[in-house]
Amino acid sequence: MHFPKEPAGQDRQQPEAAPNIGTRWSLRTTFRIAAVLLFAYGLGPAIAYRLLKRAEDDLAKAFQRDLTFLVELPPLQGYVRETDLYTAQFLATGDRAWLNHRDKTLERTAECLGSVLKAATGASIERGMIVELERMLKTHIAEQDEWIRRKSSGRLTATQAAVFLSKQRPLDRLVEMVLQIRRMNVQDLNQRNLAVRRSSIAAFWILISAIAVSAVLLILIFMKFLIDPITRLADYARGWDFDRPWDLRLGPAAPEIQALHARMGQMAQRLADRYKKEAGLVSLKSSLISIISHEFNNALSVIQGITHVLEETEGEPYDGQRRGYYEMIKANTRALALEVSAILNMGRLESGRLAFRYSAVDPVEIVEESLRKLRILHERKKLKISIDTTEPSLRVRADREALMLVSTNLLTNAIKYTPLDGRIWITFTPSGERLDRVRAVFEDSGIGMSPEDVRRALSGYYRTADGKKMARGFGIGLSLTRSILAQHGSDLKIETEQNKGSAFSFELPRWDEERDRENGAGDRRSPTAAG
Amino acid sequence: MNLPSSAQKARLLVIDDNREFLSAMDAFFGREFEIAGFDSGAAFLRNPKLFRPDIIVLDVDMPERDGFSVCRAIRRRKALSRVPVLFLSALEERTEWERWRDAGGDAFLKKPFDLPELRETIRAMLDSRRIRIDPRTGAG
Numbered sequence: 001m002h003f004p005k006e007p008a009g010q011d012r013q014q015p016e017a018a019p020n021i022g023t024r025w026s027l028r029t030t031f032r033i034a035a036v037l038l039f040a041y042g043l044g045p046a047i048a049y050r051l052l053k054r055a056e057d058d059l060a061k062a063f064q065r066d067l068t069f070l071v072e073l074p075p076l077q078g079y080v081r082e083t084d085l086y087t088a089q090f091l092a093t094g095d096r097a098w099l100n101h102r103d104k105t106l107e108r109t110a111e112c113l114g115s116v117l118k119a120a121t122g123a124s125i126e127r128g129m130i131v132e133l134e135r136m137l138k139t140h141i142a143e144q145d146e147w148i149r150r151k152s153s154g155r156l157t158a159t160q161a162a163v164f165l166s167k168q169r170p171l172d173r174l175v176e177m178v179l180q181i182r183r184m185n186v187q188d189l190n191q192r193n194l195a196v197r198r199s200s201i202a203a204f205w206i207l208i209s210a211i212a213v214s215a216v217l218l219i220l221i222f223m224k225f226l227i228d229p230i231t232r233l234a235d236y237a238r239g240w241d242f243d244r245p246w247d248l249r250l251g252p253a254a255p256e257i258q259a260l261h262a263r264m265g266q267m268a269q270r271l272a273d274r275y276k277k278e279a280g281l282v283s284l285k286s287s288l289i290s291i292i293s294h295e296f297n298n299a300l301s302v303i304q305g306i307t308h309v310l311e312e313t314e315g316e317p318y319d320g321q322r323r324g325y326y327e328m329i330k331a332n333t334r335a336l337a338l339e340v341s342a343i344l345n346m347g348r349l350e351s352g353r354l355a356f357r358y359s360a361v362d363p364v365e366i367v368e369e370s371l372r373k374l375r376i377l378h379e380r381k382k383l384k385i386s387i388d389t390t391e392p393s394l395r396v397r398a399d400r401e402a403l404m405l406v407s408t409n410l411l412t413n414a415i416k417y418t419p420l421d422g423r424i425w426i427t428f429t430p431s432g433e434r435l436d437r438v439r440a441v442f443e444d445s446g447i448g449m450s451p452e453d454v455r456r457a458l459s460g461y462y463r464t465a466d467g468k469k470m471a472r473g474f475g476i477g478l479s480l481t482r483s484i485l486a487q488h489g490s491d492l493k494i495e496t497e498q499n500k501g502s503a504f505s506f507e508l509p510r511w512d513e514e515r516d517r518e519n520g521a522g523d524r525r526s527p528t529a530a531g
Numbered sequence: 532m533n534l535p536s537s538a539q540k541a542r543l544l545v546i547d548d549n550r551e552f553l554s555a556m557d558a559f560f561g562r563e564f565e566i567a568g569f570d571s572g573a574a575f576l577r578n579p580k581l582f583r584p585d586i587i588v589l590d591v592d593m594p595e596r597d598g599f600s601v602c603r604a605i606r607r608r609k610a611l612s613r614v615p616v617l618f619l620s621a622l623e624e625r626t627e628w629e630r631w632r633d634a635g636g637d638a639f640l641k642k643p644f645d646l647p648e649l650r651e652t653i654r655a656m657l658d659s660r661r662i663r664i665d666p667r668t669g670a671g
Contacts, residue, residue, distance in 0.1 A: 294592050297621040300643035302555040308646035309558055325558060332551070 027254045030225055037214045044210025048203030055199035062192050066185040068119035069126070072112050073181065079109040080137065087144045091151050091161040099148065106141065113137070126181055133177055229253035233261055240268060242275040295339065299332040331376050338374075338412055345405055346480045349487075356399035356487060360511040363396055363403065363428050363440060364389055370408040378415045381422070389428040395511035396438045402484045403508075409477035410442040410504050417502070418446035431507055441505040448498040540565045541657055544584035546572055546601060547619070548593040556588070559646060560653075572601030576608075584614055586656055589636075591620035599634035606635040615656040619644065 086102035089095070113134055120127040147164055150156040229250050236248040246268040250261050306325045313322065367387055371378070378385060396403075414424045423445045431439040482492045485506050496502035543564040545556045553568035560566055567582040569575040571593060575582075587605065591598035598618055605611045615637040631639050638652055 294621045297642035298549050298552055301619075302551060304643055305555055305559045305646040305649075321558075328551075328555060328558070 027226075027256045030221060030254060033221060034218055037217050041210055041214035044207050048206045051199045051206075052196075052203050055196040059192050059196050062189060065119040065126075066189060068115060069181060069185055072116045072119075076109065076112045076116070079105050079112060080140075083109065083141070083144070087148065088165050091147060091156065091164065094151060109137070126184060129177055129181055225252060225254045226257070229257045229261070233257070233264065237264065242272050245269075245272070292339070292343070296336065299336050302332050303329050327376070327380060331380055334374075334376050338408065342405075342409065342477050342480055346483075349480065349483050356402055358397050358399055358516070360395040360513075360516070361398045361400050361403055363394060363398075363407075363438065363508075366400070366403050366407050367411070367426050370404060370411050373408060374411055374415060377412070378424075381415065381418065381420050383415060383418060383422050383424055385424045385426070387426045390430065394428055394430070394438055396508040397511045397516050398488055398508050402487070406481050406484050406506075407442075409481045413477055413504070414442055414444040414446065414502075418444045422446060430510065436510050436512070437507045438510050439505060439507050441503055443501060443503040445501045448500050448502055449494070449496040450498055454494045454496060541585040542567070542583060543653070544575065544582060544587045545569070546575055546587070546593075546598070547590035549590070552590070559649070563650075572596050572598075572604060576601075576604055579608060579611065583610070585660070586653060587611075587614055587616045588653070589616055589618050591618050591631075599630055599636075602631075602634040602636055613660075615660055617652060617656060 082105045083102055086098045086105060090098040090102070113130075116130055117127070117134070120130050147156065147161075151161070229252075232248065232250060240246065246265040248261065248265075250258060253261070306328050310322065310325055364387055371385060411424070411426075418424060425441070425443045427441045427443075429439050429441075431437045478492070481504075485492050488508060490506045490508055493505045494502060495505070541564050543556075543560055543566050545553055545566065545568045547553055547556075547568070548570050550568075550570055553570065556568060557566050567575075567584070572589075573596065587602075589598040589602055593601070596604075598620070602616050602618075605614070605616065616635065618631045618636045618639045619642055620639070621642045628639070637656060640649060640652060
């Protein structure tokens, strides 16, 4: 209606902004991004926890292994020594009971070695050393086994046995290796401890930076595309006033906020339009009040003054002047009454309280009746008035009272603006292609109107500057006339020439006995407010 | 020279765009004063020598040139600079006070007025004019 189509109206006012990601991101997208960032924010602690957990697991495993080493290695030393002892006893005595003891000890040795090997997983140095240890042990035992076989088959002399026993020194190296492994374990333990600490510090920093980055990004996104535009919008709305156009340049913002901005712009436009209309109406009414008070005060001054003069001259001989005084009072009172009735009818018509009943009306009769009402006005000006019609019994379809108002107003207007001894013609002629309408013309030899006067007279309450010089009057009569004619589906036309006269004309449908009697007569309806 | 004597009627000039009002003023004061009515300031100022008023009654609300402006034009003419001017207006006197004083007016009456009040005001203004001018003419 009076609004530019859609947000496009606002967009047009703003120069094309450089394409901005933010302007394409809907709120939904923005919230999705926010959710992803929140997920990232959660991922940081998860990674940190996992790092820490692995470091702790590693530490626990290492501890377990070191414990195994510490627990299992010393007995292994003892078993080897025991094995050596049993072997030596057998070689010395040949008693096979020692071999039984030796086998049991070997079993335990194997068990112990197995658990140490199991603890030393992976390709660590410890494992290499333990494998070496196992190999050395196997060689050592195999050597002993060879000696035991010789002894069992009786091929071993006592001297040979003594030599073997003196050579038997695997223990020293073994002990040394075990000690080395334990040293390494302690070192390793420290390193692992350090690694765990480093992991925990790293986890802490990962956590902090994940939080910081997510928070900063979230704040930036929300500031740029949500909070900033909303703040700008709110600030602008706070400073906006009815007489200012809505020309805020929002900048990058979510489409939803841009739509809100466009809607607010439309609303502002609507408010401004309404305000302008109301302000115009207020100034129109105040100028109307000023015109009315001016006219009323003039008429009342005359009436009051003349009454005084009559009072003062009472009892004096009647010299014809007193008659003039009475006529002045009557004319001014009549004019006031007509003006009041025009104002009241205008008010009724505008508020929709003037109901119309259409019937067959004789326009000539109406004009004659209005002239009777206005006699005091036109007789004082000595105007010549004629009514002409081409058909003696012309009937129009109209509301009788309303047509009377139209006729009275147009005649009052003509009388007002026609100087002394002027002329007024009223004519009714059939018109339209099928002659089914009646054209009414109210013409006078008055002061006429300028084109600007006509335009303004038809637009509302108005009275020409020249008209004010000649006689009192209201523009309200013309407004009322136009409104009534509009209700009858007609319009008032003005033809005029300054200082020559004016002709006001309108057309009404001719009364059609068959058609109008059925559906026209008695049709009383309340018109909508005149506009 | 234009000084009204008791034997001579004082001259009252009325300027009002409403002709009905001009004839009413004639009815009000025709017996007492010599009256001339004009429907605009311009109509009078076109040939001011035709009528030398002792007092001027001016309507304020007139089209084209309002009463204040007409009063200023009258005051610029040497012969008329001292003639008392009474303003008549439908406007409130209080709000217009400064304007009519500035324009060179001597009194202000609100329409609709009471005829005795208007008559009294006009008489008082004529009297004060006589008092003001008498000593000077006596001296000259």
